Structures are given as structure tokens and as C-alpha cells.
Amino acid sequence: MLSVSDLVVRYGSAVALDGVSLEVARGEMVALVGPNGAGKSTLLNTISGILKPAAGSYRLEGRLAQVPEGRQLFGDLSVEDNLRLGAWSLKKRDPRPIYELFPLLLEMRNRAAGTLSGGEQQMVAVGRALMAQPDLLAVDELSFGLAPLVVDSLATHVKRLSEQTGMAVLLVEQNARLALELCPRAYVLEAGRIAMSGPSDELRRSQAVQAAYLGGAVDVEDALA
Numbered sequence: 601m602l603s604v605s606d607l608v609v610r611y612g613s614a615v616a617l618d619g620v621s622l623e624v625a626r627g628e629m630v631a632l633v634g635p636n637g638a639g640k641s642t643l644l645n646t647i648s649g650i651l652k653p654a655a656g657s658y659r660l661e662g663r664l665a666q667v668p669e670g671r672q673l674f675g676d677l678s679v680e681d682n683l684r685l686g687a688w689s690l691k692k693r694d695p696r697p698i699y700e701l702f703p704l705l706l707e708m709r710n711r712a713a714g715t716l717s718g719g720e721q722q723m724v725a726v727g728r729a730l731m732a733q734p735d736l737l738a739v740d741e742l743s744f745g746l747a748p749l750v751v752d753s754l755a756t757h758v759k760r761l762s763e764q765t766g767m768a769v770l771l772v773e774q775n776a777r778l779a780l781e782l783c784p785r786a787y788v789l790e791a792g793r794i795a796m797s798g799p800s801d802e803l804r805r806s807q808a809v810q811a812a813y814l815g816g817a818v819d820v821e822d823a824l825a
Contacts, residue, residue, distance in 0.1 A: 601626045601768045607656035616642040618792040627766040631779035634789035640772045662735025669740040671725040675714025686731030698727035719750035736768045743775045776813035
């Protein structure tokens, strides 16, 4: 579904991504975890066509839709108008499948999106991306600013949808615990490079990952050595 090979992205003289390679198979859920500033959003914006790589390549099969960090809704527009904008390139712009997934949005479909709570806005952001009928859903910080119960509910919806439809998911998260529990496979991005990758169960047992992302007490530099 997605193949990224030796990708390099620069902002002027600053290197944001330095030879990044990763893959996401059809129907697979893959996590990309790392600290703030590691280049996670840069990677998503590059494969979405927003940024142009300086070197390397990526290949995408099918349609990609992104849930951007911070949701980035049109606050003055209604919930339903925001949803319909997700399907701007399609003839069919019926939001009923999204209301079936998130029944709460049906009740507030005529409300301005900017008046909703953070969790409700994230539902709209996910729903807007799903309106594009993507083969690959790229989610940038699903848990951003949300209560744990809201995050768990959203994660359950995304996982169930992937299982039912075969949609691939690339979950970009600072919350490594959530990402590694939700996705069977993961990459760790640090300072623009892939530091580790593999099955999530193995990464959870890694001293380096525990120290850096899961509240462990191991010295990160020693663990990565």
C-alpha cells in the first residue's frame, strides 16, 4: 500500500527526514512513534504530496486521506459541511456512513464545528478523512489533547473499521503506549531517522523504548548502544 525508500526532506538547510524507509501493507495497521520534532508530521505531509522530498522516493497504491495534527477543522462551518468537504473529489458525498460510525455527530450535524469539544472535533476530523473512502488512513496524533476514555473510543472505531474494510492505517503518535497496543507493527523515528522497527510486542520489551517512551528507568543512550 505504501513504500517509502531512503526519503530525505529538508527545510532550507535543516534536514527533517534523513534516509527514512518504511512500508505499510494493505489492511495493515502500523505505528510511527517518536518525540516531538522527530519528523513524524513531515513524513505524513510528504506522502500526502504537501512537501517535496529532496531525495529518495515513496510509492502509494490507492487513495490516502490524512487526519492532521490538531484536527484543523473549518470552525465556522457545520459538522456536516466539514464532513462533506472530505469527499470533495468524489461524486458521492453522503455522510450517513460516518453518522453510523459516530452516532453522536448526527445529533450535532448542524452545529458549527468550532463549538464542539476536543473529542467531538476529533470524531469530525476522522470522519472527514473517511469520507474520502481511503485505502490508507494516516492519523497524526489521534490522542492529541484528549481524555484517555475518548482516545480509547476513537482507537476502537479506527481498529474495527480497518478490520471490516481492509483499510490500512498509519498511526503517528507521541503516545507510544497507545500506538504499540493498537498496531501490531511499529517504527520509532528519532531526529529524522528510523531508530528501531519491528513487531510492537518486541518493541514494548525493548529497554530503549521503555526508557524513552513507556516510563522505564533505563538510560536511553546505554540502551540504544
